[in-house]
Amino acid sequence: MGSLLSLVPLKLLKFADDTTVIGLIQDGDESAYRQEIEQLAAWCSRNNLELNTLKTVEMIVDFRRNTPALPPLTIMNSTVPTVASFRFLGTTISQDLKWDTHIDATIKKGPNKDCTSFGS
Numbered sequence: 001m002g003s004l005l006s007l008v009p010l011k012l013l014k015f016a017d018d019t020t021v022i023g024l025i026q027d028g029d030e031s032a033y034r035q036e037i038e039q040l041a042a043w044c045s046r047n048n049l050e051l052n053t054l055k056t057v058e059m060i061v062d063f064r065r066n067t068p069a070l071p072p073l074t075i076m077n078s079t080v081p082t083v084a085s086f087r088f089l090g091t092t093i094s095q096d097l098k099w100d101t102h103i104d105a106t107i108k109k110g111p112n113k114d115c116t117s118f119g120s
Helices: 031-046 102-107
Strands: 011-015 018-022 073-075 078-079 086-087 091-095
Touching: 018 031, 073 091, 091 102
Parallel strands: none
Antiparallel strands: 011 018, 073 078, 086 091
């Protein structure tokens, strides 16, 4: 796994069969981010791991007033869709980093074993 690490300030989080890459694009230069994604895909290929691009999404968090449009991310000739939110370890994370989307999704699921009803 050491060959996957680079000087680019990214964090790699792995849970079972899921991998999440968190990257920082500074000064509008996304080349380091895209290079790291290419290196991840190459590392997976070298280690006989398959990235399921059909289950891959990209979420961009950007609080600047004028957000420039970034070209779509491509992995193994597949365009990765950009989403406004996604589920990560049971929590819905949205690009505004607020809890509203997660709370709405939790309420829509309705009562379950994790929710306790109080009262008579």
